Amino acid sequence: MTAREVVELIKKNQGIPWNQRSTRDTFKIGNPDTTVKGIATTMMTTFDMLKRANAAGLNMVITHEDTFWNDRDDTQDLTENPLYKLKTEYILKNDMVVWRDHDHMHAMTPDYTVVGELRSVGIPGGEHATMRPGILTIPETTFGEFAAQVKRSSGARALRCVGDPKAKVSKILIGPGYATPRMMPEVDVVIGGEQQEADGAFDNMEYVLDAVSLGMPKGVIMLGHVISEQAGMEDFGNWLRTFLHDVPIRFVPAEEPYW
Amino acid sequence: MRRADVTRRRFTLLVGMAGVAPVAGAGPLTAESVVQRIQARLGGDWPETGPDGFKAGDAATAVKGIATTAMATLDVLKQAAKANANLILTYEPTFYSRADGHGPGGFGAGDPVVQAKRQFIEKSGLVVFRLRDHWQARKENEMVTGLASALGWRAHRVNNKDAVYEIPPASAEATVAAIRSRLNLRAGLRAAGDRKATVRRVLLFPGSMTPATMWQRYSEVDMIVAGEVREWENTHYAADMFTAGEKRALVTIGRVVSEEPGMRACAEWLRTVVKEVPAKWIGVGDPYWRPA
Secondary structure, X not given: OEHHHHXXXXXXXXXXXXXXXXXXXXXXXXXOOOEOOOEEEEOOXXXXXXXXXXXXXXXXXXXXXXXXXXXXXXXXXXXXXXXXXXXXXXXHHOOOEEEEOOHHHHHOOOOHHHHHHHHXXXXXXXXXOOOOOOOEEEEEEEHHHHHHHHHHHHOOOXXXXXXXXXXXXXXXXXXXXXXXXXXXXXXXXXXXXOOOOOOOOOOHHHHXXXXXXXXXXXXXXXXXXXXXXXXXXXXXXXXXXXXXXXXXXXXXXXXXXXX | OHHHHHHHHHHHHHHHHHHHOOOOOOOOOEHHHHHHHHHHXXXXXXXXXXXXXXXXXXXXXXXXXXXXXXXXXXXXXXXXHHOOOOEEEEEEOOOOOOXXXXXXXXXXXXOHHHHHHHHHHHHOOOEEEEOOHHHHOOOOOHHHHHHHHHHOOHHHEOOOOOOEEEEEEEEHHHHHHHHHHHXXXXXXXXXXXXXXXXXXXXXXXXEEOOHHHHHHHHHHOOEEEEEEOOHHHHHHHHHHHHHOOOOOEEEEOOHHHHHHHHHHHHHHHHHXXXXXXOEEEOOOOOOOEOOO
């Protein structure tokens, strides 16, 4: 089976009309007609992850995020970049091929990135979650205790919180990656991967600082982009196995980049 | 073309006004006249569509004192009111989005936090003006030199036109520990790359760094200290460089934190522009914490 045939099967099974104009969900590098020896699903095509996939004999990488350090994987300004050369040479030399599934994963039911994110932060019942699962209710606890549970459960080293640790919280709004949801009056805690800190479409950080100053029980937890969408790529691999039977499929995590 | 003409005329007018401003007793020093003086000193166009401008309060208010800040949070505004500083110059938005309460986006005029903040500003007689683009565009970019001073590196600048500093060599880990302690940081500081690298050349980049800048500059230095980057772009690049064996590190300290020293420098500069009332800087601090 070729990488192109794998992608055709994914498109057929994903259950949503394919957006041909997506700049994200395309082949990034390698020959689509390469015979697939094994598939690695991953949150992001890091160089380190590519080496581990190759060592495991997996030559097709299905990645949720970019390969060349910008969202569009635009390589126009990178052709003379030594790291770009090194990474592309490694991929081509080892007969690997990289394909990204981002937009369509988020449009799918369930959105496995959110399914995985809910499981990794320890909120049960998210097996069928879509990209915007709505307000979730957890047993009332303090924001500090909840944040500690999220850190333990997700293993995020560089997790960041804003808000009053003593605030009583129970209403949670969660989003994957950069799609950190906007805080709302009826929500206590927003969980996301990352978000521009200020001067964006909505600045949760300043909003929560001010809400806390007004005595409102609110908090934000930023898990980190990799951590927030990592676990779901294992679920995505499990889903691939329901219609791809003849090729090994393995989840190869991207490492959290922070010390 | 038409706007350019108007702007030039307005600019001449502003310069003229700055010239007569020291005439004492000609009336109260209003927020508008302070801003006009700042505009004249900083120069350039001040288009209505830009981020810089009045965000809240009455521009005709008599100014008793000026506060500069990286971000006019409610806590900052409370401190300003207490210190009798009723004109606040902020680098970042006040109303939680780039539109800053004037257009779409953000949290809406009916939001309880937005309403409470507006009420506090009104009740306290404060005026908030955003001063970002023009302060940053200044030839003596104090957003950079301010951060260097806060880190104790001001004297180590390699070239006055650039933001590279050559500091006494230390490991990336030790350099990160020094940054953390100098800037009093908590969870807002995050580092990626080679923690064992020897750091001598550092690029300072307050604010938000694009991938293109990262690709262009990272290999020139041992460490980049930026305000914020996108993890799946720049941080990913630093991680891949580490895998490739490059002995470098990327440190992000938080966008607002990275902008604080530059706004502290702005307060000092203001004292040379507005002598009638005191100007002080009010810090926000690292907003992030991490559970054990």
